[in-house]
Every structure is written in C-alpha cells, then in structure tokens.
Amino acid sequence: MTENKKFSIKSTSKDMLSRWFHLMTLGRALDEKAPNYLKQAIGWSYHAPYAGHDGIQLAIGQVFDRKADHLFPYYRDMLTSISAGLTAEEIILNGISKDTDVAGGGRHMSNHFAKPEWNVHNVSSCTGNHTLHAVGLARAVKQYKSKGVVFSSQGESSVSEGYVYEAINGATNEQLPVVFVFQDNGYGISVPKKDQTANRKVADNFRGMKYLKIIHCNGKDVFDSMNAMTEAKQIALETSTPVIVQANCVRMGAHSNSDKHELYRDNAELNYVTEYDPLAKFRRLLVRYKRFTEEELLAIEAEVKLEVKKAHKACLSAPDPDPASIHDFVIPESYVSEKYPEGLHNFTGNKKKLIEGLNETLKAEFRHNPDTFIWGQDIANKDKGGIFNVSKGMQQEFGKERVFNAPIAEDYIMGTANGMSRFNDKIRIVVEGAEFADYFWPAMEQFVETTHEYWRTKGQFSPNITVRLASGGYIGGGLYHSQNIEGALATFPGVRIVYPSYADDAAGLLRTSIRSKGMTVFMEPKALYNDPKASAAVPEDFEVPFGKARVRREGADLTIITYGNTTHMCVEVADKLAEDAGKQVEVIDLRSLVPLDIETILKSVAKTNKVMVVHEDKVFSGFGAEISATITEKAFDKLDAPVKRVGSEFTPVGFNRILEKAVLPNNDKIYAAAKELLAF
Structure with a gap:
C-alpha cells in the first residue's frame, strides 16, 4: 500500500489545494488570535498552540468521514477539528466557554474541541486516556459491522501513560480498526522526549505487536501527511487492524499560554522551529509550482480574515452558561418501574440464593436486549463464570461476541466500556470492574x-x-479481598451506587441498573452469594428503583440504618434486643446509597428519636459519616441522643480469621453499641 502516493504538489487538484490553504490559514489565524482573548479577559485561559503540526492535523481532518468514522482529538488539535468541519465560530465559542459551545456549553476546559453529533468526541484533559475510548468504540464498529475507522490523536509524550499501552495492546489483540496518531514535537511541556523513552521514535516502542502497522511521516508536510493518513485509514478499513501514524512535527510556540518555553529552549532551537513553519512552506510551494498566484493566495487570506472577524463578533454576543444549570445533566433519569414502584413484592415462590438472582437476571436482560454486553477478568469459560460464577453459562447462551474475557487491566475494562457505549444509545454494558472491589483502583x-x-x-x-x-x-480474604470502597466512590457526582443484601433486591437493582441510562456501580456482598440468610423469593420481572430503602423490621425505640453484609446482623440484633430487653428496633436496609432515600431515614428518625448507622466499611470517613451528617443537619431537633456509628476499625483487614474478626463489625459489637444508645 505504501506505493500509492497520490497526493503531491503537482497531482492534487487546485480546488483541493485551495480548500487546504483556506483551512490552514483559518486555523493559524485562530491559533494566533486565541491568546488575545485571555489578555482581554474574555476567556480562552487555556490554549495549546498547534503551529508546527499543520500537515498532520490537516490530514487527520481530511480523511475523517463524520458519517462513518469517529475522531478523538486532543487539546492541541485545533486544525484537526477545523479540517474535520468545525467552523471558526464553533472554535471560538469553545475557546471563550460560551453556552452555545457545541462541545459542551462551556462546561469543559477551553481548547477541548468536539462536536459529538458529528462523531468528533469530547475528551478529557487526562492526556492520552481517550485511546481506551477509541478502542472500545472500535470494538462496537467491528461488532456492528460498520464501515468506519476510529481515529485517536495525541502528543508523543502522552504515550508514556500506561493506559495507552493497554489500549494499543487491546486493539491488536482484538484486531480493531483504530488509527493512533502520535504528533511528535519532541516535548511534553518542558520534558524532552529523551526523558520519556529510549527510542527516538515513540511508535517503535510498539514494534513486535502482532497485527499492528506503523507508518512514519513528516507531520509538517501536507502531502506526506495526507498520504500517510490515507494509507492508514485504508489498512484499518480493509484489514480491521490498528495502525500507528508517527508524525514528526515541531512545536513553534510554548506548550500553552501558561508556559514560558524560553526557559528551556535556546534561541537556536526557537529560530529552527520558526524556519520550518509548515504553513509558510506550503504557501511557498503553491507559488513556486505555479499552482496559485500571489494575488490568489492574498485573496484567500483576506477571505479568512473576514471569516474570523465575523465569527469573533458573533461569539462575543453569544450567551454565557447559566449558573442555575450546574445541576443539569449530572446523571440521566433512571429506568422507572411501573409494576414495582417501591421495589417491594408479595411473591411466595421458592427462595433463591443471591448468586442465583444475579445470574438469572443477567441472562434475562441479555435476552431482553440483544445490544447488551459483558466482559471482565475470568468471566467467560464454558464451565466457569468469574471467580464466583456469577456469569456462569452466559457465554454458552449468548456467544463470545457478547460475553468475553478482558485482559488483566482494570483501566482497559472500564475505558473500553466508556468507548463502546458511545456507538449507539441502545447498547448496555455490564463489566466486572475487577475480580474483587479491592483491585478496582x-x-x-x-x-x-x-x-x-x-x-x-x-x-x-x-x-x-x-x-x-x-x-x-x-x-x-485479607487486605486485598475484603475492602469496601463505596465510601470513596460515593464522592464522585455522576454515578449511582447500589448495595443489596438479599437475592430479590440484588435481582431487582441489577435489572434497573442495566435498563437505565448512565453509570451504576453495583456492589455485591460476596460473603452472601451462597448464604441462606440472603435467599429470597424472586419474581422473574422484579425491579427495584434507585433511591428507595426497605424497612426490614419496624420499631419505635431505635433506628438502625445499614446495607450489605451488616443488614442481616442488624436484623438479628434487633430480634435479640426485642427478646432480651423488650426494645423494638427499626432496621432500614438502604439498598441504594446514591441516590439516598433521605425521606425514609428522616421518617424513621422522627419516630424513634435515636439512630445508629452500621456498615462494614471503616467508621472513619465511611459512608455512614454522610448519613450521620445528613441526619444531624435535617433532623437534629428530633434526636434524643447523638447519632452512633458502627463499622470497621481504622486499619486494614487482617488475613488471619482472628484479626479479621477484630477489625470487622459483628453481632456482638452491634448489640453492645445498640444497648449503649438505648440507655442514653
């Protein structure tokens, strides 16, 4: 394929050359204008100039087909985005963070250009992490037999990130149509490339990976870049295998408008990068080869100047984001159950273990929606389904394309889920984020x-x-098989967290999680998988809504709020207190932590006037601290005693059973704390 060099100064049509020169001139005009917005206190407080990357960025945008392809640009990809179709106005709106910014209405950092409706994806400021999203999306492209290619663009220094290696390894292993573009300007802010890798070309770090093609090009040269990108797309389309395009560039400016590159680059280097200005070279070629006259180029430049002026004026009058909108779009509305609005039932069939409820619900949802997928470590085997067999039998029924093993790379599992879910809104993904919650970090x-x-x-x-x-x-299980991490995860807006204690709630919450839009963390108390205490009758269509607690035992003397493994302990303690002391303890099983059923909690507090929060996680900074603070804030006048908390000691969990017992809460500890609170 390398012999098909179809783009050159002589062979390329004048119309195409004119369009390219217009795009490159427009890009450079905006690149140079961006810092002025900050100086005038209008915005664009972060700008990473692209000058010196002109050839490769023009080429990426030109080979991108928004009807079939997907593009993940990085923060320096201004010309890439313009070449892909974004207008001057859309670029400026993003730069000055206006409400009409098509990337996200000013919610993301300036210079993060996107247009999701065109498959130009909104990416993070975490450099290079979108490589995982690109791989996940390419998995969907291949699964659904789409005719597109996924482009992932980044600087050479971000290739040092571990998740970039995970992404490229996964793309080669799954044979996916991804083109990874490394725009190599020699620096990661002030860190020279020699401090990043031993290889002069970072793409060479990946030599030896099967199914991977590596193409080198001059990213400063329009024609060499166009030929390289055209070849890369052709390979990815025809073979469904990944390609790396290593583009040699120069960084003419500083890393960003907060960087002073004069502190680490000498005058000789600064003069050198200016001399190799790709736009100036392209302009000279157009005149030298008599493809354009000086007057024709001046006319295009004048046209661009008016275009930028018009866009600038329009953008300044565009609306700013409304501060009242900050709570909009935190998380989508969840699936609503019509038959079980409170997540309760009167079913009296045979009891099932918690693990059976999970397994049967997964299978039912896979039958319900053919666009449902599951992957993780060790989950897909004809005789085994995960370390605990929750997914047992699924690959046999639904096939390897929908149920499959992932590498031992938790970031890859999570990142490709993000990417694959971008392909269409029908897709529902279940991932076993790690074999144990402890390994999710x-x-x-x-x-x-x-x-x-x-x-x-x-x-x-x-x-x-x-x-x-x-x-x-x-x-x-000791340190790495016994942790509770829900308290840490609950600090992030934009995710639901559920933690069932019984088989029916596990089934109902799992069904609601899979059918809902947005992300849900589904915590499974593994000690209860096969414990008869967690068994329950489970209706086949059972659904439990988010944010609805369940009163496991009613009482008027004390409220115990709990979830997970400790729910059963609390019910047993409540029964014992009734028998020993004649005290009636109300036990609330939260089921859902985020969102939290504050209404049920406060109603119970008003009735009993004494509250104890019990969970397996550490007391210090555990989720119970949030519950306690909420009760103190909203129902202080209803309390006859301080809110009491019971949980793990502030130490790791020991492996020896004696040490584990000393650390974790148990019936005796809960009983003693409840007696103390009742006597207050």
Missing part, C-alpha cells in the same frame, strides 16, 4: 472520567454502564 482514572461524561457534554453522551464489584469481607 487501577481503573479509577477511567471511572472518574466516566462519571462526568454526561455533565461535561451537556447531555450529549451518556455512558450506559453497570460496573459489578464483588465487595466486602467475612471470607478470610
């Missing part, structure tokens, strides 16, 4: 990213993902 970068996608895009993209995590202790 490598995925946190992608988890945080996914929590604010809906808000950042002003509702243009909703990651419809259920993240399953086997959580908690009481199995003798």
